[in-house]
Amino acid sequence: MLLSFSEKQIGALLPAFLHIDKQLNISAMGPGILRHLPHVRMGMPCAEAFDIVNYDTAQFFQEGANVQPVSLIARDSDVHLSGAAIFHDAGCLLAVRFAITEDMFADSSMDLSDFGHADPVILSTMLIVLQRAMLEESQANAIELAHERQRSADLLERTSRVAGYMAHDFNNLLSVIRLNTDRLSRQFGKDEKIGKLAEIIQEMAARGSEITQSLMTLSLQRTDTRQPLAVDQVIQDNMGVLDSVVGSNITLKLNLDADGRKSVVSYSDFLNALINLLLNAREAMPMGGQIALSTSIGVGRSNSHADGDADTDMAASGSYIAIQIADTGIGMSDALLARAFEPQFSSKPNGTGLGLASVRNFAAEMGGDVWLESVEGMGTTAYLHLPVARTVAPLVAAGSSPPNAGTPNALGKQRILLVEDEPYALEALVEMLEAEGYAVTACTSGEEALLALGQNAYDVLLTDVLMPGQNGTEVARDACIVQPSIKVILMSGYVPDSAALQPGWLFLHKPMESAKLLQLISG
C-alpha cells in the first residue's frame, strides 16, 4: 500500500466521510457526521441511516466497483451528502461532503470545521460572500464620492456667487466714484490741479474695475455688455480669427452688405455664433472648398419656419440683418437637418453637439433666428437673422435749437426715466444727463419708476438691475408694455441671466464710463 491514513486524518480531510463494511454497516465516520447526524451510529446498517439517490442501497454496494459518484440523503433529516464511493477489499469509503448552499452559510448549524481544507465549493462560496460584501460597500463608496463631489460643487457655486455679489457691490461703488469724478472734471477740470487729481482717481477706479472684472471672470460671472453692434464691422474686425477658423484649404469669401446696420448683441456671443457656424461649414468640407459669408438687410418676418413660431418670430414686422454662411460641402440629409440644432446631437465622430445648439440659443435670446438649408452633395447654407437695432432720434445737445417734432417733450428734449437706488450714483447721472440736454426723471426705486411711467411718456428707460423691491428687468418689462417704443438700457455690476433680458434691450456693465453711456443713449 502506497499511503495509509488514520480515521482521524481522513476526518481532517473529509469531515463527513463514512465507511461501509462488506455487511453494508457503517464501520467508520468523520467528525462532521458525529456533530450533525447524532442518530447515525457505528455498526448501524447504512440503509437505515441513508438513502442513496437513484439506487437501492444494497444494489449500489454489491454492484459497485472502483470509484463511483454518489449522493446520499440522511433519513430523519434533510442533510445531503455528495462525493465519491471508493470500493476496496474491506468495503467502501464514502468520500462525501455536506452539500451546502450560500444561504446555508448564514443559518445552518454547520461551519468551516465541517468541511475539508481543500473544499473548493467552500472556498468559492466564501469568496462570493466576501465579494458581495465588498460590492455593497463599494456602492456606498460611490454614493459617498458623489455626495462629496456635489458638496464641492455647491461650495464652489456658493463661493462664486458670493464673489459675484462682492464684485457687484464693488462695481457699484466704483461706478459712483467714476461718475462723480467725471462730474468733478466737468465742473472744475479747468483748474489744472483738480483736473490732474480727477485723472488720478479715474485711473485708479479703472484699475479697480479691472480687478472686479477678473474676480467676476474667476467666479464664472458673465461680464459682457449688450450693445448695438455694426455686424459688418464686427466681421471685418475679426477676419484674422475667422480665416483661421475655416483653415487653409478653404477659401472664405465675403460679401458684406448690411449697410452698417446694427443689432443689439453681446460681442463675444455674436462672434461665438459666427465661429460655430463656420466650424460647422468647415467640417462639412474635409477636402477643402469654399465658404461664402454674406450679410444683407431684409424686411418683414424672418422665414425660418413656414408655419411660423410666434416665440421666435423675429421682430414680427421689423427689419433684420441676414447673415448667410454657405459651404460647398457634402450637404445634410433631411433627417440630419431636422436634428442639427439639438443639444448633444452630432453627426461628427468627435462632435459634442453643443455648437449649433448654442447658436440657436444665442439667436433666440437676441430675438432672431437661425436655420439650415441643404442639398445633399451640393452644400449647406446657414441663415442667421438678427433684428436691426431700433434707431433713436439723435439727442439734442444742451442749448441747441429744438429738434424733431415726434419727441414727447414739448421743448424737444429727450426724456429719460432714470432708476437707481444708489443716491450718489443717481445724483451724478442726473447731473451729467441734464448737462447733455436730456430731461431726466430720477427715481430711487422700481415702484417710483412705474408710477412715473403711468404719468409721462419717455424715450429712454435707464435703470439699475439689482434694487430692493421691483428690480430693473421687471421695471423694463412693464415699461415696454406701457410704452412699447421706449428704449431700455439696463446697467448693472453683474450680467443678469439672459432669460431675464428681452431682445433689443441694451445692457451696460458697471462701472461704466459716462462717454459709453451717452453713446448708448444716443444710439
Next chain:
Amino acid sequence: MYGMIHRAMRQMVQEELGEEAWLALEQKLDIGPTELLTGMVYDDALTLEIVAEAAARFNLSVDQTLEAFGQYWVRFAGQGSLSSIMKFTGQNLASFITNLDRLHLAVGSAMPGARLPTFSTLENAPGHLVVEYRSDRVGMEPFVKGLLQGLMDRFDACGEIAVVHRGEKTILFDIRYQDKG
C-alpha cells in the same frame, strides 16, 4: 491597510463620539471619501494616523484604541453582509480561532495585496487555548488582544487573555475562559 478597515474605524468613531467627531477627524487629517474606499490598499501609516487621531478624541492611548478597535472589529464584521461568513467561520471560540486562517485565506483571494496574519492553535482544551499569532507587521499586539476579547464577547465567554511569549514575528496568547451563564 484595506479601506474596509478605515470604514470600520469610521463607524466606531461615529457610534461612540458622533458624526461631527469623525468629520473633525477627517478635516484634521485632510482625508475624505477617497481614503475610505473599501477595496483600496492604503499605506499602514495612514491607517495608524487615523487610529492615533481617533485615540486623541477618545482620550485613550494609541494602544488602548487599537485594542478597542480590535474588539469593535468583531462586532463590525458580525453585522451586515459579513455576518454570514463570520458565523460560518466557527460557532464557538475554539473552532472560530482554529478556522481563522481559512477565513483569511478567502479574504486573501478576494482582497489581493492584503497582508494577513496567521493564527495557529497550539493548545485546545476545554476552557484553555494557546494561540500563536504570526505577522510581518509590528505593533499589532493590542489589536489582536482586542480581537480575541471581541471573539470571547461574541461567544458569550469570559476569561483572561495573557501574552506568554513575544518572538520576532510571533506572539503567543494564552486564553483561559469559561462560557457565561
